[in-house]
Amino acid sequence: MDRLYTVTELAAELGVTPRTIRFYEVKGLLSPKRAGTTRVYNHRDLARMYLILRGKRLGFSLADIKEYLDLYGADTSQVEQIHLLLGKVRHRLGDLELQRRELEETLSELREIERQAVAALKEKTGQA
């Protein structure tokens, strides 16, 4: 149905403040249509915001995220452009795969701590 949103509505939808959304626009991450001076967001803007927020949860800076967003719908009209895109995509894939490895390590360490805590608990509570 291609709903339209004001900043406030979009913000409410996403659990952020309007200020945040306007800030992202200043930073070049969004560029909504305008009805006069009023910002009007559509489903594409909403989708973009989801990507941005996920990027943030993954610990990326807005600058990183901007580059990442530019990978979607990049210009592939010229072979040169595609090569450039591939380079960037693969670089980012490398970053993410490193992050995943580190995440896995951290997860196992925490699980080990959990295991030890559970064991200690069993002992203390006399469940020999």
Added chain:
Amino acid sequence: MDRLYTVTELAAELGVTPRTIRFYEVKGLLSPKRAGTTRVYNHRDLARMYLILRGKRLGFSLADIKEYLDLYGADTSQVEQIHLLLGKVRHRLGDLELQRRELEETLSELREIERQAVAALKEKTGQA
């Protein structure tokens, strides 16, 4: 061999600045011994720094990381303490597992973009 380090040496070892390491101390993430007024770091401090830096790469704040570090070697002398620890560990495990899911999503999206780019390239370069 239990080497000892000055701030500068430890910083060089880790690829950060001495300022960073001192800053972490102010924030309560490290507390090296002193020889007079001079900070002296050992292998445990080095290991702690590795954990801190990994935490940063995963996008956590220093405050988060401090809490995380406190999970290692937490006081498990009392059942109550263990329960508290388990709660914190499991909370953090939840966070990390969410992050992993989001990371996987992002990875597949990037791989899809990569796939499309490669396909477009094949077409353009006439490799029908």
Added chain:
DNA sequence: CTGAAGGATGACGTATACGTCAATCATCAT
């Protein structure tokens, strides 16, 4: 027509995570 609600644009403030610089102090070789 008018006033209240909502949106826009600055401008300034704040927390985090350091960088940079100055002044001081301790130590070690010559």
Added chain:
DNA sequence: ATGATGATTGACGTATACGTCATCCTTCAG
């Protein structure tokens, strides 16, 4: 003894990512 080297403690500066007004416009119900 001394001066260069390296460490310490402030204090201030900076980039990122917003929060918080204040002020101004527009619009729309009554």
